[in-house]
Amino acid sequence: MRLPARSRHALFAAVACTTLVLSACAESDDPSSSGDVTLGFVNGGDTSFHSCLQKAVEQTAKTENAKVYTSNSHQNAGTELSNIEDMISRNVSALIVQTVNVDALKGDIAKAKASGIPIYLTSVATSDAGDILGAAVVDLKKVGSLDAGWIAQDAGGKDVKVGIVAGAPGAASDLLVGGFQSGLPATAKVVANQPGMFNPAKAQDVAENMIQANPDLDYAFVANEEMAFAVRKAFDAAGAKDVKIVTVNGTDEGLAAVKSGQFSATVANSALTIGQTAVKDAVALLAKKKVDKIANIPLVLVTKDNLSEAPQYCPK
Structure with a gap:
């Protein structure tokens, strides 16, 4: 699955889009692919969350008679703005943006507003809902706090040591980590907090250094399951099999890891639900239909005890 400056209010969100997927560097003028609405989906990265989100956008769009152009910013704010400009040049009906950084949003929204193109935000947004078409909201602070x-x-009230393997600074990671830290009991001491950049190889390096510096670590919070698998590998190799990992996403692989005991808990925030909600609501909002401008996506803390309650994460 995976998603901000701590000092900003956030609105959280998901995605909206449509049928016929075209990359930023390839497009089709086939009129059979044209729908009533044309959307530009600017994805933020390359994790399983991003790929599942795009899949959901594409599949749901087929039922909404909409056409979508897609691009990926690969966690780069400069690339994101270029992608926004490219979508504007295509004269899309609306932009769906999974931002890499809330700082990038200011420029994105200004560009889109100047061109008269509304933005539907996913995962994170600015505090002023008047600036956007809508959002599918994932309360990332709540994810961390769960x-x-x-x-x-x-x-159980004991003094414990906790490590944090964050994602990429900005956007989703800061909100996740902020919610996690604020939700910890006073008896839990954070002894390490480093970004894994939503990259498993980087996360493994971070985890190796973390466990070497803190061999008595009790728990680790990891900002997505892809990194969490790498962190588990590093801890196990260092003989720290007892360190309990909590993480985020709710993928099939993540749920299997909870079942096997590799992870102690994960928070399921379904990329499928986000994508479906965003596509349907963005198209409806463009048509001036009565739907919630801000849609809240359900969250489930998943442990061995309630695995059956986890929602489907990724489209088949």
């Missing part, structure tokens, strides 16, 4: 709450319950 994992922290599990640690509080599991620790």
Whole structure:
């Protein structure tokens, strides 16, 4: 699955889009692919969350008679703005943006507004909902706090040491980590907090250094499951199999890891649900239909005890 400056209010979100997928460097003028609405989907990265989100956007769009152009910013704010400009040049009906950084949003929204093209935001947004068409909201601070709450319950009032493997600074990661830290009990001490950049290889390096510096680590919070698998590998190789990992996404692989005990908990925030909600609501909002401008996506803290409650994460 995976998603901000701590000092900003956030609105959270998901995606909207449509049928016929075209990359930023390839397009089709086949009139049979044209729908009533043309959307530009600017994806933010390359994690399983991003790929599942795009899949959901593409599949749902087929039922909404909409055409979508897609591009990917690969966690680069400059690339994101270039992608926004490219979508504007295509004169899309609306832009769906999975931003890499809330700082990037200011320029994105200004560009789009100047061109008269509304933006539907996913995962993170600015505090002024008047600037956007809508958003499918994932409360990322709550995601982090749910994992922290599990640690509080599991620790049972004992003094414990916690490590954090964050994502990329800005956007989703800061909100996740902020919510996690604020939800920890006073008896939990954060002894390390480093970005894994949503990159498993980087996360493994971070985890190796973390466990070497803190061999008595009790828990680790990892900002997505892809990184969490790499962190688990690093801890196990260092003989730290007892370190309990809590993470985020709810993928099939992540749920299997919870079942096997590799992860102690994960927070399921379905990329499928986000994509479906965003596509349908963005198209409806463009048509001036009555739907919620801000849609809240359900969250589920998943442990061995409630695996069956996890929603489907990625389209088949």
